[in-house]
Amino acid sequence: MFIDKARIFVKSGKGGNGAVAFRKEKYVPAGGPAGGDGGNGGNVVFEVDEGLRTLMDFRYKTKYNAENGEDGKKKRMHGKSVEDLVLKVPPGTLIRDEETNLIIADLRKHGDRAIVAKGGAGGRGNTHFTTAIRQAPSFAEAGKAAQERWIILELKMIADVGLVGFPNVGKSTFLSVVTKAKPKIANYHFTTIKPNLGVVQTKFGDSFVLADIPGLIEGAHEGIGLGHAFLRHVERTKVLIHIVDISGIEGRDPIEDFDKINEELKLYNDKLTTRSQIVVANKMDIPESRENYEKFKEEIEKRGYKVFGMSAATRDGIDDVINYAATIVKETEDIELVSEAEMLKEEDVKPKKEEIEITNEGGVFVIEGKSLQRLLYSVNFEDMESVQYFQKIMDKKGVFQRLKNMGAQDGDTVRLYDLEFEYYE
Template sequence: MFVDKAIINLKAGKGGNGAVAFRREIYVPAGGPSGGDGGKGGSIIVEVDEGMRTLMDFRYKKHYHAENGEDGKNKNMYGKDAEDLVLKVPPGTLIRDEKTGAVIADLVKGGDKKIIARGGKGGKGNIHFKSSTRQAPNFAIAGEYGDELTVVLELKMIADVGLIGFPNVGKSTILSVVTSANPKVADYHFTTLTPNLGVVKTKYGDSFVLADIPGLIEGAHQGVGLGHEFLRHVERTKLLIHVIDVAALERRNPIEDFNKINEELKLYSPKLADKPQIVAANKTDLPEVDENLKALKINLEKLGIKVFAISAATNKGLEDLFTYVSKKLKEVEEDIKNNEIEEEEKIYQYEKEDKYRFTVHKEDDIFIIEGKFVERLLHSTNFDSMDSLSYFQKVLRKRGVIDELKELGIKDGDTVKIDEFEFEYYD
């Protein structure tokens, strides 16, 4: 089954907790702290596998979790870093943040990879909290949480040339004739429900990848008739062959067909409408096409668009068409190279959430503090230790949490809640 879109949830590994430990060797009666740091949580990496052609692997499995880092140990021993989780995707996979729609990665060719969710850093062991006034700290810091986000995977097929046009104009027949691809061909609408690829080889030894894009209809830019799914695959092509039924078997006007399809391209993305086009006037083997063909050529050649009269059924004109396409493709590729604006050269940055982000609000008479960093701090605190409590309060003040509580009108004796823990506030 061809799957070109998937939504998955990613959760990178949490960092291991720092250890609370002390030296206990027989000849070191006053041994100091020796708790090691926790290991780093595993990240989630997406990498291109050239052997894949679909996002089928992500159709049923929607949640991917990397492993947590190992906790720190005694004798200043660090916890082991967790292994990264590597997800394989086909060439041409675009990754977006579902929440914002921002592009995180555009993976085009084999070997391309990107860290999508970073694992959390390991927490610090108690050895880091020793000072001249705190000789035996009995607290450590918990590991940081890893990134967690939902992403949309979109596959945009990698093809040099795309065949576009209304349903049933002969695109699949052309692909089957000029390449070794075997698309389903029949005389009814939407025979092609997924894009098909084939390699064209001209008599001069040139070759390029040709994609049969499923038939577009009016409203495709709004998603009508699976329009978004189809149009997505046109975006990476360098050149378009616009196939038109010049015999007007569907009782449509060939010139109107051309204008309607181009309007859909423009409404979906102005960049698509600007792609170079060559028109293949198909079904010229049928009677009474001369008038339509003449009118089409007059109208389109005024726009500088080359029109080839062909018949996919009889192979008429196909050799001339694809010899010209090959030549034109080289010119387009040279222009792209000179302008240095290829899509894959862009650098996409995914903005990570501020790890010190928190919120404070009041429900009834309770002040509630929420945020991963305060939860991590809470679970790092030893409430039986004045040193640990002092560190807890110091961090809350430094990060502005106490100021937020005061702005909400907190007073000594009021109840504060973090996670499932409640305690009384005293300044």
């Protein structure tokens, strides 16, 4: 099954906690601190694998968690930093942050990588907290928190040339003739329900990648029919080969068809109107086609397009089309899909200054804040030096001043998560 869009949740690994430990050797009765640092948590990384062609792997599994870093150990032994969680995606995958709708990465070629959730750094062991006064700190640092987010994966296939046109105009037949691709071909609409890729080689030695993309109908830019499933995959192409059924045997007017397709392209993404477009009148082997072709060619070439007559069934005119397409591909620069304004920047994801919330719940002052929650891990409340460290950090963050401003009196109860203590100035 071809899947070209997926919504998944990713979470990096939390950093391991630093350890509180002391040297305990036979002839060193009062050994110093020996707590090791925690290991770093794993990043969540996306990497391009050129062997993949679909986002099928993300259809049923939608949540991915990297491992947490290992906690520090005694004897100054550091916890293990874990390996990254690497998720493989096909070339042409766009990764978008769901909350901001900005693009994290555009992964185009084999081996391209992007970190979408950075693992937390490991906490420092108690060896880092010694001072001239504090010789044996009985506290350490908690590991940094993990990052998490919902992201959108969009596959926009890598092809130099895209085939566009109404259903059943001969795009799949054309692809099968000029490449070794074997698309499904039949005389009914929407035979192609997924993009097909093939490599075209001209007699002059030039080559390019050609994509046959599901046929368009009116309203495709709004997702009607195969809508976005079609339009997403023409965004990277340098050149469009617009195939029209010139025979008119289905009762449609070739010029109207041409105009409708271009209108859908414009409504979906105005940038598509700037692509080089080669117009091909197909099914020239049908007797009624010649008269229609002359009228069509005169009108379309007046608009500045190059028009070719062709029969994909008999191969007549095909070489002219692919040779001309190869020339245009060589002359056209690669398409950059993402502008600077659309990219997710560091300041967009940088944690905002933490809000420490203090509320009065029936005479009990309740304090909440992630950094304070981490601080609780660091403190040994049976050790005076550790308690002094706790008070210093609370004072530095302005917690005591805020309690005073809120009317806290000596002896009032203060709750910080699982810890309760009495307030005194």
